[in-house]
Amino acid sequence: MRExxxxxxxxxxxxxxxxxxxxxxxxxDALGQPFYITLATRIAILALAxxxxxxxxxxGGLVSFGHAAFFGIGGYVAGILAAHAFSGDPLLFGLSGTxxxxxxWTVAVIxxxxxxxxxxxxxxxxxxxxFIMITLAFAQMVYxxxxxxxxxxxxxxxxxxxxxxxxxxxxMIPLNFFLICYVALLLALGLFALIRASRFxxxxxxxxxxxxxxxxxxxxxxxxRLTAFAISAAITGLAGALFADLNRFVSPSMLSWHMSxxxxxxxxxxxxxxxxxxxxxxxxxxxxxxxxGGLTERWQFFLGLILLxxxxxxxxxxxxxxxxxxxxx
Amino acid sequence: xxxPVLQISNLVKNFGALRATxxxxxxxxxxxxxxxxxxxxxxxSTLIHQICGTLRQDSGTVRFAGQDIGxxxxxxxxxxxxxxxxxxxxxxxxxxxxxNVMLAVQAKQGSxxxxxxxxxxxxxxxxxxxxxxxxxxxxxxxxxPAAELSHGERRQLEIAMALALGSKAFLLxxxxxxxxxxxxxxxxxxxxxxxxxxxxxxxxxxxxAVFALADRISVLVYGRxxxxxTVEEIRRDPTVRTAYLGDHA
Numbered sequence: 001m002r003e004x005x006x007x008x009x010x011x012x013x014x015x016x017x018x019x020x021x022x023x024x025x026x027x028x029d030a031l032g033q034p035f036y037i038t039l040a041t042r043i044a045i046l047a048l049a050x051x052x053x054x055x056x057x058x059x060g061g062l063v064s065f066g067h068a069a070f071f072g073i074g075g076y077v078a079g080i081l082a083a084h085a086f087s088g089d090p091l092l093f094g095l096s097g098t099x100x101x102x103x104x105w106t107v108a109v110i111x112x113x114x115x116x117x118x119x120x121x122x123x124x125x126x127x128x129x130x131f132i133m134i135t136l137a138f139a140q141m142v143y144x145x146x147x148x149x150x151x152x153x154x155x156x157x158x159x160x161x162x163x164x165x166x167x168x169x170x171x172m173i174p175l176n177f178f179l180i181c182y183v184a185l186l187l188a189l190g191l192f193a194l195i196r197a198s199r200f201x202x203x204x205x206x207x208x209x210x211x212x213x214x215x216x217x218x219x220x221x222x223x224x225r226l227t228a229f230a231i232s233a234a235i236t237g238l239a240g241a242l243f244a245d246l247n248r249f250v251s252p253s254m255l256s257w258h259m260s261x262x263x264x265x266x267x268x269x270x271x272x273x274x275x276x277x278x279x280x281x282x283x284x285x286x287x288x289x290x291x292x293g294g295l296t297e298r299w300q301f302f303l304g305l306i307l308l309x310x311x312x313x314x315x316x317x318x319x320x321x322x323x324x325x326x327x328x329x
Numbered sequence: 330x331x332x333p334v335l336q337i338s339n340l341v342k343n344f345g346a347l348r349a350t351x352x353x354x355x356x357x358x359x360x361x362x363x364x365x366x367x368x369x370x371x372x373x374s375t376l377i378h379q380i381c382g383t384l385r386q387d388s389g390t391v392r393f394a395g396q397d398i399g400x401x402x403x404x405x406x407x408x409x410x411x412x413x414x415x416x417x418x419x420x421x422x423x424x425x426x427x428x429n430v431m432l433a434v435q436a437k438q439g440s441x442x443x444x445x446x447x448x449x450x451x452x453x454x455x456x457x458x459x460x461x462x463x464x465x466x467x468x469x470x471x472x473x474p475a476a477e478l479s480h481g482e483r484r485q486l487e488i489a490m491a492l493a494l495g496s497k498a499f500l501l502x503x504x505x506x507x508x509x510x511x512x513x514x515x516x517x518x519x520x521x522x523x524x525x526x527x528x529x530x531x532x533x534x535x536x537x538a539v540f541a542l543a544d545r546i547s548v549l550v551y552g553r554x555x556x557x558x559t560v561e562e563i564r565r566d567p568t569v570r571t572a573y574l575g576d577h578a
Contacts, residue, residue: 194445194447198443202432202448203441205421206432210422216407218494219441
């Protein structure tokens with residue numbers, strides 16, 4: 001972690017980004033503008049989801065176009081557990097639902113991680129365009145399953161009447177819920193940084209750069225990638241559970257391919273494979289959506305222009321501009 | 330006779346109607362450099378692919394270190410100690426030379442499924458990797474991204490990685506390719522010392538290097554070994570002269 005302790009240009013940029021995200025809700029709270037707290041919470045949650053994807057896409061070079069599946073599964077775990085806790089109907093094998101976030105998060109992480117393992121086990125036998133298409137196909141299967149399953153709202157989605165609970169915290173207060181999401185984001189970023197610097201991360205990044213080289217030293221890229229894909233799915237699933245609690249609503253739109261695309265866009269905007277790329281990207285995206293969305297319904301047209309500019313002229317994304325080129329050791 | 334490290338017997342590989350490997354039998358004995366030469370299209374690459382596991386043979390066997398490895402994948406063969414370099418150097422370009430070799434060291438040490446300890450503070454990885462880089466003379470360039478290394482330096486880096494694996498045999502695919510005359514000379518001197526580490530199967534077009542280094546030479550033409558012998562025997566062999574060497578010998 002020594003590299004993280006030294007105040008490089010990148011670390012300074014990261015510190016400022018993290019501080020800004022923390023400062024905005026407090027300022028909004030003081031000024032009596034709770035809407036901006038919700039905006040900041042949205043940024044934190046999308047950044048968390050994209051941090052999960054960044055592990056697969058940024059470090060591993062695995063362009064998953066199906067991470068909405070994990071985001072949505074996390075969301076539905078929160079919605080379904082809360083709905084059962086509310087109605088008192090037992091869930092499976094006589095287990096009841098729950099309104100405790102801790103329990104919900106655990107289930108969300110485990111289930112999305114397992115689904116990630118299953119989807120990854122098949123998808124990772126392909127590469128390139130085929131990998132993109134097969135992950136998309138799996139996510140669409142989950143999407144249509146959710147639409148056609150009437151028990152949990154089908155196309156209409158599922159409401160969470162009261163936000164789920166966290167011991168000792170009033171989660172209905174926007175600032176409190178923001179802090180929960182903020183801490184979750186910081187923990188995920190810490191995990192990302194640790195993994196990136198570890199032996200596992202070395203093998204994962206090497207497999208992105210040169211698969212043949214990794215096999216030639218005796219490491220099977222498939223196992224490394226599959227593990228990374230499952231961890232990636234679990235983190236994105238956790239973000240989904242928080243997103244459902246933020247909106248107190250979960251619908252199939254969380255599972256749609258637009259969501260998968262949005263997560264990829266966040267990473268490219270922020271800087272692929274960079275620790276704070278997802279946060280920078282999510283902030284840019286949400287601010288854009290809000291600022292331009294107020295002016296024109298076609299704000300996504302302008303987002304497209306910016307994305308084009310980033311891909312053509314600033315390949316390192318926002319972090320590449322702010323913090324310079326990535327260093328790999 | 331000593332047991333060969335690598336023993337290839339009656340290897341056959343067809344691509345449709347083309348028989349790319351036609352009953353090749355070849356061995357590599359401890360301490361030797363065995364050169365494999367042959368004109369372009371003779372099937373050298375196909376043979377190498379079958380030895381290191383990227384291609385599966387249609388029939389015949391590949392034995393390595395006393396074990397039949399003919400059905401194993403690339404990573405498993407590497408773990409058994411088959412170290413190789415590529416015609417076009419194969420490295421992780423974003424990583425420094427040091428971290429490239431550290432990848433090989435961690436593979437040799439066993440597990441890549443460690444998620445929390447930073448490798449750049451892991452002395453057991455760094456020290457071993459630096460020792461390998463020193464042996465190939467890359468110490469001063471260790472921390473430069475591998476993409477910025479010269480052609481010859483990348484080749485040295487690949488050899489350092491093969492050394493780090495503790496290879497029981499080296500499979501070097503045209504190591505002299507693209508090297509200048511000076512580079513070729515120093516690499517020749519280095520390979521001469523490398524044979525003490527483990528035997529080398531050397532696929533090479535540079536005849537000066539082959540004649541300087543090889544204990545034995547096998548000549549591959551149209552997927553078939555037409556002659557195996559010492560440098561002198563191969564130089565004198567009339568079939569080899571017509572098939573390949575031409576005026577060179």
